[in-house]
Amino acid sequence: MPLEGNLAEAQPGARVRVPFGRRSLTGVVIEISDTSTFPIERLRHVTELLDQTPLLDATLLELLVWAADYYHHPIGEAVAAALPAALRAGQPGAATETRWQLTPEGASALATLPRLGTRQRELGATLRSTDSLDSESLDQIIPKWRDTMRDFIRRGWAARIEVTRAFEDHAKDRVVSALPGPSLTNAQAVAVDEITESLGHFTPHLLHGVTGSGKTEVYLRTIATALARGEQALVLVPEIALTPQAVARFSTRFAVPLAILHSGLTESERLKMWRLARTGRAPIVIGTRSAVFVPLARPGIIIVDEEHDSSYKQQEGFRYSARDLALKRAQQHKIPVVLGSATPSLESLHQANTGRYRYLSLPERAGSAGAPKMALVDLRVHEERHGIATPSVLAIQRHLAAGSQVLLYLNRRGFAPALFCPGCGWSAPCADCDARMTVHLRHQRLICHHCGAQAPVPFACPTCATEVRPVGQGTERIEDTIDELFPHTPVVRIDRDTIQTRGQIEAALDRVHSGEARILVGTQMLTKGHDFPDVTLVVVLNADQGLFGTDFRAAERLAQSIVQVAGRAGRASKPGEVLIQTACPDHPLLQRLLTAGYSGFAESALLERAEAHWPPFSRLAVLRAEAASRDDVMAFLEAAYQQLSQSGSASVRILGPAPAAMERRAGRYRAQLLLESRDRGPLHRLLTAGLPRIESLTEARRVRWSLDVDPLDVM
Numbered sequence: 001m002p003l004e005g006n007l008a009e010a011q012p013g014a015r016v017r018v019p020f021g022r023r024s025l026t027g028v029v030i031e032i033s034d035t036s037t038f039p040i041e042r043l044r045h046v047t048e049l050l051d052q053t054p055l056l057d058a059t060l061l062e063l064l065v066w067a068a069d070y071y072h073h074p075i076g077e078a079v080a081a082a083l084p085a086a087l088r089a090g091q092p093g094a095a096t097e098t099r100w101q102l103t104p105e106g107a108s109a110l111a112t113l114p115r116l117g118t119r120q121r122e123l124g125a126t127l128r129s130t131d132s133l134d135s136e137s138l139d140q141i142i143p144k145w146r147d148t149m150r151d152f153i154r155r156g157w158a159a160r161i162e163v164t165r166a167f168e169d170h171a172k173d174r175v176v177s178a179l180p181g182p183s184l185t186n187a188q189a190v191a192v193d194e195i196t197e198s199l200g201h202f203t204p205h206l207l208h209g210v211t212g213s214g215k216t217e218v219y220l221r222t223i224a225t226a227l228a229r230g231e232q233a234l235v236l237v238p239e240i241a242l243t244p245q246a247v248a249r250f251s252t253r254f255a256v257p258l259a260i261l262h263s264g265l266t267e268s269e270r271l272k273m274w275r276l277a278r279t280g281r282a283p284i285v286i287g288t289r290s291a292v293f294v295p296l297a298r299p300g301i302i303i304v305d306e307e308h309d310s311s312y313k314q315q316e317g318f319r320y321s322a323r324d325l326a327l328k329r330a331q332q333h334k335i336p337v338v339l340g341s342a343t344p345s346l347e348s349l350h351q352a353n354t355g356r357y358r359y360l361s362l363p364e365r366a367g368s369a370g371a372p373k374m375a376l377v378d379l380r381v382h383e384e385r386h387g388i389a390t391p392s393v394l395a396i397q398r399h400l401a402a403g404s405q406v407l408l409y410l411n412r413r414g415f416a417p418a419l420f421c422p423g424c425g426w427s428a429p430c431a432d433c434d435a436r437m438t439v440h441l442r443h444q445r446l447i448c449h450h451c452g453a454q455a456p457v458p459f460a461c462p463t464c465a466t467e468v469r470p471v472g473q474g475t476e477r478i479e480d481t482i483d484e485l486f487p488h489t490p491v492v493r494i495d496r497d498t499i500q501t502r503g504q505i506e507a508a509l510d511r512v513h514s515g516e517a518r519i520l521v522g523t524q525m526l527t528k529g530h531d532f533p534d535v536t537l538v539v540v541l542n543a544d545q546g547l548f549g550t551d552f553r554a555a556e557r558l559a560q561s562i563v564q565v566a567g568r569a570g571r572a573s574k575p576g577e578v579l580i581q582t583a584c585p586d587h588p589l590l591q592r593l594l595t596a597g598y599s600g601f602a603e604s605a606l607l608e609r610a611e612a613h614w615p616p617f618s619r620l621a622v623l624r625a626e627a628a629s630r631d632d633v634m635a636f637l638e639a640a641y642q643q644l645s646q647s648g649s650a651s652v653r654i655l656g657p658a659p660a661a662m663e664r665r666a667g668r669y670r671a672q673l674l675l676e677s678r679d680r681g682p683l684h685r686l687l688t689a690g691l692p693r694i695e696s697l698t699e700a701r702r703v704r705w706s707l708d709v710d711p712l713d714v715m
Helices: 005-009 058-070 075-081 104-112 118-128 135-141 146-155 186-197 215-228 240-253 267-279 289-293 322-333 346-353 390-401 475-485 504-513 554-566 588-612 630-647 680-695 698-702
Strands: 015-020 023-028 096-102 158-164 204-209 232-236 258-261 284-287 299-305 337-341 358-362 373-378 405-409 418-420 438-440 445-447 454-456 469-471 491-494 519-522 535-540 577-582 619-627 652-665 668-677 704-709
Touching (some): 058 075, 058 289, 058 322, 096 104, 104 146, 118 146, 186 204, 186 215, 186 358, 204 215, 204 346, 215 232, 215 240, 215 299, 232 289, 232 322, 258 267, 284 289, 289 322, 299 322, 322 337, 346 358, 373 588, 390 577, 405 554, 475 491, 475 519, 535 554, 554 588, 619 680, 630 680, 630 698, 652 680, 680 704
Parallel strands (some): 204 358, 232 284, 232 299, 258 284, 299 337, 373 577, 491 519, 535 577
Antiparallel strands (some): 015 023, 096 158, 652 668
């Protein structure tokens, strides 16, 4: 069906208006063809071309098509992930500005009317000298122009117009000034030289630096060189909580606009930042996961900070990995990508071991800071008070007396993980999940952390009327215990319960950095890249949570969280101390961490993965399904198994179907198939051939199902 009028100018990456039922929706041109596999009478006309210049350039569109193919996901949802909601709704891709211009009536009046005020003549002459002017220009020429302009508009002498700014590439013309940073260590200097020498070429670098070793300084130095070349830098951070800290560091060093992208922005703010990145007005773009899709005028380098973090993997809908797509995007643009972490993922370490990534090491802390001293606290022999053992209490007293700050880490929010009846064993189950409800005592609520269901805390057991007791510890209970032990010491708690709105994380961190808060209590939110110079003691309250996890990544995650939170201690001139409370002090993982550090743990873990044929020595995909009926879920997965088996080969193992680790969640039953292959090719060929058959299954209509390629969780 040939395109007519300006529609003939449509290019891939441009948006169009298309009829969809009785509605008109915004679509994106992916490809243009002279033929169609659909009958001509079934096709409908595009009604409007929204972009003369493609909104998604050819390289970015290629990335989205590749990602949709790799993750076996609809291309429409992949494209939607790359566009702010305002652009999906059809707003202009380029920014607009308000301008004022003289009308013919105004020009005639100014030429013929004899009696005009001074400001009227001045404004009229100014407008007559040009086609139109914006408010900034008018402010400079006539400081008090607005009242006169309103009079002009009332008389019909002037008109207010909205003008769309043309796409301009500003990055190559911007003069960048960077403040000098601290002196580099030898290891930092080597890393900076290696990365800057690779500018203009696709080179993946794994920057493995212990906490406090100055990875950020390496980022800043290499970005300064890229900006001096007229290029842009894309910096990915895992959590919104880290964004203010990153912005502060970059804005202090560089006198350039920054584009900040994360989920906490309003839609208008997100659109503004997207435009700044696309036009090159912002040479540095900092964002969380979805920023990997932001368009760049002149990409020069991509940095993925805390590359090991699971937040880079989208867990719903379009299940992409921002870290992996950052590598693909850097390859497309022929630019370097830096993956930085104190605890690199085993996949990235394996890539470095095989020579696919350049390995850069920062083995020592920058400045005068030394590595913290780590020790285990055996909970089998030491008395504890609501989760805090006596040696830990004494250490807290000692560090507070020395004028330092203390951090207590427990990756479990709420007051207690269970409400227990000692009479009959009742334990406050969630009515919709195979889980217990968590006690949130301050709000007198039981809350399920899996489905969000809530109920009031009962005073007695609903089964036998015995008085119930909260069992175990969460961050809320630890905070209360600290208040009892150290009643005159200010405490700040940082977890998902205390950090819920914009500005709360900044306010909490300000209390820490100002020294007002002396004791920090928190969950994993505290382990990710924060710099607390006055924290000299870190206490890991329950290291046993991850020792016996069912997922094959459980040990890796525990080791990463312990090393990351331990790295908050002793980052300045004061020596640091780390106490790890455990009832399993002889566990091989803990012993390996203490004696050989994270590198030693990773070496052992990679050997175990190789023997078990788990990633990075194999490729995985998980087909998940859920429904209100267990029978419907299992029937679908059995049928899917048959379809995949018919499409597959001996090199791909299909395991299951099997119930999920938590089979019932939010009132729905969940199960899965696990697909495993030594190589990527056979697995993807199987999925390409089998998924269309699965979509057509009658059983598929009774369940919600999804495919997760390269999953982080397989249980």
